[in-house]
Amino acid sequence: MLRITGGRVYDPANGIHGEVKDVCISDGRIVAEVEGTGVRTIDASGMVVFPGGVDVHTHVAGAALNFARAMTPENQREAVKFIHSPELRAGIGGITPTTFATGYLYAGLGYTTVNEAAVPILSARHTHEELRDTPIVDKSCCVLMANNELVLDLLEEGETERAKQVVAWLIWAAKGYGVKAVNPGGVAAWKWGKDAKILSEPVEGYSKVTPAKIIASLAAIVNDLQLPHPLHIHCNNLGAPGNISTTLETMKLLEGYRAHMAHLQFHAYGGDGWNSLRSEAATLAEYFNAHPNLTADAGAILFGNSVTITADGPWQHLLYQLTGHKWGNLDVENETGCGIVPYVYKGSNLVNAVQWAVGLELLLLINDPWRIFLTTDHPNGACFWRYPEIIHLLMDVDFRRERVRKLPAKALKRIVLGDLDREYTLSEIAVITSAGPARALGLSRKGHLGPGADADVAIYNENPDRELMFRYPRYVLKGGQVVVEEGAIRKVVDGREFIVHPSFDENIEEYLRPLFEQYYTMSFDNYPVEMHRVEGADIRECG
Amino acid sequence: MNRADFIIYWGGNPADCHPRHFTKYTLTPKGKHVPMGRKGRTMVLVDVRETPSVRAADIFLQVRPGKDFEVITTLRALVKNQPVDQARVAETGLTLAQLQDLVGRMKNARFGVIFFGMGLSMTRGKHMNSAAVLALVAELNAFTKFVCMPMRGHGNVTGADVVMRWTTGFPFGVNLCRGYPRFNPGEFSTVDLLVRGDNDAALILGADPGATMPQPAIDHLARIPTIVLDPKVTRTSRLARVHITTAAMGISAPGTVYRMDEIPLPLRPILQSPYPTDEVVIRRIHEQVKAKPAWLPASFKKVPCA
């Protein structure tokens, strides 16, 4: 049993905004009160107490990230090293951290839950193996679905009910938690070297299926299956000048459904070419603010090295042509694919300067912090361990303006960031880093400090230098255990994995089995991930 | 299987080395978008000698040994309509017409794929050859969809590579002597360590270096305490100080094998074995090693983690 006392508590989900109060913990959960002897006390005077961070969209495990690790030994060379000790495993931090290091780095930042946002079903077994080797944090997976030909073929034939059954079966086969749509139709088209740029045009290889149909159908299916997290969508035309129209069109298709818009920064551009690229964050925010069915994560970028990894193969090919840098491409049979390109965002580059501003503008212009969350689409926009830099920019308008002034003069005409004077409060930071994403993911025991919640707590020294404050928590607790103290890992605990079990008609297997035998290189019986491979599975029945 | 209508095997002999590759993955199957199966595909074999794989090929291009890099570079030039030197082309053992025909076919493919084997990646030019193939394939994507894949060696080498990457950040040639992973193939690769005699013990799992490595490396293995975990007697187990017989993976032990395309497959045992699995043995060794005092001095200061 444990009592955290004297700290200013930020628990916005329970309406607590900086009051000095005790947080009590027993058996890994938050409780109203602890009594008797044997209660350990943490004196948090002069500190702030947050619910542990929740990352709604990150890429920390699986085939694509692991491919990126192999592609960039030069990055690993200059990255932070983790020396093994009786408690810790050796590893490497940096842009694509190794699995053990990923757990240490997230916990070291005060984050205790992460959602791996792009899992191909065919290699989901691999993703779960990596997640098992990612300690401390709890995890969940979004399964890639919008280019899966089993699903697309059914939509082509108008068999929506059967498509729903197949989606449910696939989620369970992958031991996933949510459904992710990446560039709907575009990745399937990329297998023919094409893209899907116009939402109303049939996808290459189909006559009736359009990106619009895929988006609307999947949103409806996820809704019907009563999954805790709504459709998680990466819009078409990621990163392209003028893509604001596609993004708005996508959001209109989603009216009437809940949906989560991933890394919105990459989807809020105006202009008709790289030379005329400009921010459309204000247009996007205006629509978004009026549509409470939507949540989003920022996908902000920071200047410096990154590796871009996405299931958006065609975009990655374009990026390779633009940069002449290394390019890796993976096609995953009939399901999805991905591209990998190392990238350096430069403050002196006009396009990068606009991108940097757009991420922050969205965070500032979307006025409900419960609907926009802090992410960098790690490692695409920047690494997750750089979140404190963004928090600093959000909380300090003078610091932000000073940074804006350093941008190329041409960029200033294409952004509105310099005019925005909103400053985030600590409570709002607790919302965008923890309470909000937990709610969007439907994780009722995460993101708050009320009785019954998992005792995941981040305690920071109050410090006017917000970057320093959030970079080195004084204590981090996971499930009631002190895992980080003064920036060092004290104790390594195992994380759990959240998975959903949507209800489906078992007979769907009779439909799928022959298709597998015909079109897959893996046998039907080998395809579903066995439950014993999922470490600490926390299963939620749905529907 | 479902898409490729144009397939090149370069520097490999899948008919003997990957016997299921033609029938299960690439040539024979009737694919979703290649409903005619073998009739809907063209297969080109590029190699320095005639192997049993030639029989399966539509076109066989015999390259002079050591000239692969020159051929690939010429193809890259032709893809971009650059002029090429006829005399130089002749040195490769192929004619300009043959290469022009190949480029034409590559550009006209709907979905092309190059599988490259150790005849390319382990002969003169080595990684330069692989890099050239990767560049050629990347550039072909300006015209049509093209991909490539290495044909790896035997056993679960891909699985080892994949796990090394997620645990250490590097695929092979990893040195943990300083307590964190360092990568330098040519310095830390097993064969280099052994030839130099750097290591003073060896634990060998799922490999038989005694059968494949150069003699100085084998001599060093015989000199030092070498421990082999293997279900059967091998060249290495014969020279080892200790051979622990383990259950055979996939026959009497469960596990995971990664295919060459890095897709993991579960292995289900069909027999019972009286021997422990590799995993059980390694865990028991690890328990014993862990019980020893840490190698870091007590005064060692930890690096902050974030």
Ligand SMILES: [Zn+2]
């Ligand atoms: Zn992402």
